[in-house]
Amino acid sequence: xxxxxxxxxxxxxxxxxxxxxxxxxxxxxxxxxxxxxxxxxxxxxxxxxxxxxxxxxxxxxxxxxxxxxxxxxxxxxxxxxxxxxxxxxxxxxxxxxxxxxxxxxxxxxxxxxxxxxxxxxxxxxxxxxxxxxxxxxxxxxxxxxxxxxxxxxxxxxxxxxxxxxxxxxxxxxxxxxxxxxxxxxxxxxxxxxxxxxxxxxxxxxxxxxxxxxxxxxxxxxxxxxxxxxxxxxxxxxxxxxxxxxxxxxxxxxxxxxxxxxxxxxxxxxxxxxxxxxxxxxxxxxxxxxxxxxxxxxxxxxxxxxxxxxxxxxxxxxxxxxxxxxxxxxxxxxxxxxxxxxxxxxxxxxxxxxxxxxxxxxxxxxxxxxxxxxxxxxxxxxxxxxxxxxxxxxxxxxxxxxxxx
Numbered sequence: 001x002x003x004x005x006x007x008x009x010x011x012x013x014x015x016x017x018x019x020x021x022x023x024x025x026x027x028x029x030x031x032x033x034x035x036x037x038x039x040x041x042x043x044x045x046x047x048x049x050x051x052x053x054x055x056x057x058x059x060x061x062x063x064x065x066x067x068x069x070x071x072x073x074x075x076x077x078x079x080x081x082x083x084x085x086x087x088x089x090x091x092x093x094x095x096x097x098x099x100x101x102x103x104x105x106x107x108x109x110x111x112x113x114x115x116x117x118x119x120x121x122x123x124x125x126x127x128x129x130x131x132x133x134x135x136x137x138x139x140x141x142x143x144x145x146x147x148x149x150x151x152x153x154x155x156x157x158x159x160x161x162x163x164x165x166x167x168x169x170x171x172x173x174x175x176x177x178x179x180x181x182x183x184x185x186x187x188x189x190x191x192x193x194x195x196x197x198x199x200x201x202x203x204x205x206x207x208x209x210x211x212x213x214x215x216x217x218x219x220x221x222x223x224x225x226x227x228x229x230x231x232x233x234x235x236x237x238x239x240x241x242x243x244x245x246x247x248x249x250x251x252x253x254x255x256x257x258x259x260x261x262x263x264x265x266x267x268x269x270x271x272x273x274x275x276x277x278x279x280x281x282x283x284x285x286x287x288x289x290x291x292x293x294x295x296x297x298x299x300x301x302x303x304x305x306x307x308x309x310x311x312x313x314x315x316x317x318x319x320x321x322x323x324x325x326x327x328x329x330x331x332x333x334x335x336x337x338x339x340x341x342x343x344x345x346x347x348x349x350x351x352x353x354x355x356x357x358x359x360x361x362x363x364x365x366x367x368x369x370x371x372x373x374x375x376x377x378x379x380x381x382x383x384x385x386x387x388x389x390x391x392x393x394x395x396x397x398x399x400x401x402x403x404x
Contacts, residue, residue: 051162083378
């Protein structure tokens with residue numbers, strides 16, 4: 001399992017600066033192929049690629065006759081200069097389950113691996129795209145999203161029409177995922193494992209202001225239509241929108257100013273604003289506050305003209321509880337081993353929340369050292385990484401027995 005993770009760490013566009021495997025680009029493709037090369041020597045397994053490019057590695061019988069299969073996995077795309085465990089841990093755990101059972105002569109005809117595409121949403125601002133397709137939720141808007149070079153999702157997926165009219169290539173009885181926590185709730189407690197009770201909803205918006213580019217020296221302050229000023233004001237006030245709420249956050253993680261020169265008044269400014277909350281009511285309340293804030297922004301310079309400001313929805317992912325029966329089976333595994341655990345909600349989005357629309361789904365966390373993630377310093381203790389594989393194997397056994 002550690003060897004696999006180290007191998008994946010070397011498949012990156014940014015050697016020495018974390019892992020960079022953007023969706024539908026060379027290094028994500030290479031990572032999917034690397035996994036299959038490791039598993040193809042195991043007899044009676046078949047690789048299937050669906051309309052979105054998701055990889056399924058399942059027993060031949062499940063591929064041919066549609067018999068139910070418990071899927072274990074996650075994703076292999078990353079953020080730019082991200083960590084080596086985000087997504088990859090869940091895939092490595094699934095691979096460990098298949099390899100270890102095969103080597104022990106206990107290959108299970110009802111157990112398979114899935115690797116979803118474009119979970120992070122960095123390239124196209126899509127997020128959870130591959131699992132969204134698997135859930136049957138893909139829309140024309142998703143396919144029309146474009147990256148910074150103008151390439152659309154539609155241009156890169158294997159079968160755009162198949163994404164819209166999706167038919168799953170396997171009969172999924174359940175989906176199991178493990179992940180680093182990406183926070184400090186476990187590392188600062190006695191718990192070795194986090195049993196995920198649910199995953200927060202995510203809504204992402206594009207904030208855009210249109211002004212008029214002009215000479216920075218000769219355009220006096222009263223004549224300026226500076227697009228950055230209202231965007232900067234809105235972004236600065238965003239934290240106040242959630243300060244009275246628990247399990248809710250708001251983030252501006254990307255900003256672009258055009259033309260982007262120090263001697264030109266900005267003619268256009270664009271920012272992404274993302275909100276996360278534990279339920280729809282919380283998300284609705286934050287979204288109303290955000291719209292009110294955008295509507296209320298006034299010119300920063302007395303007598304100045306205000307740039308036109310708009311807010312457009314980019315992504316909306318509903319909050320999802322995990323499957324209680326699957327989670328209880330995990331708790332049985334933990335109790336049998338005398339391992340302390342904590343039930344907690346995930347503040348990050350994961351493929352589990354989309355797959356739950358297709359089949360029962362659940363997940364667990366291992367601690368992240370210092371709570372660092374989406375960063376080259378992301379790490380977990382080796383014993384926790386190995387524990388993830390062992391727990392996934394035992395949990396998968398119980399789930400197969402429950403689902404078959």
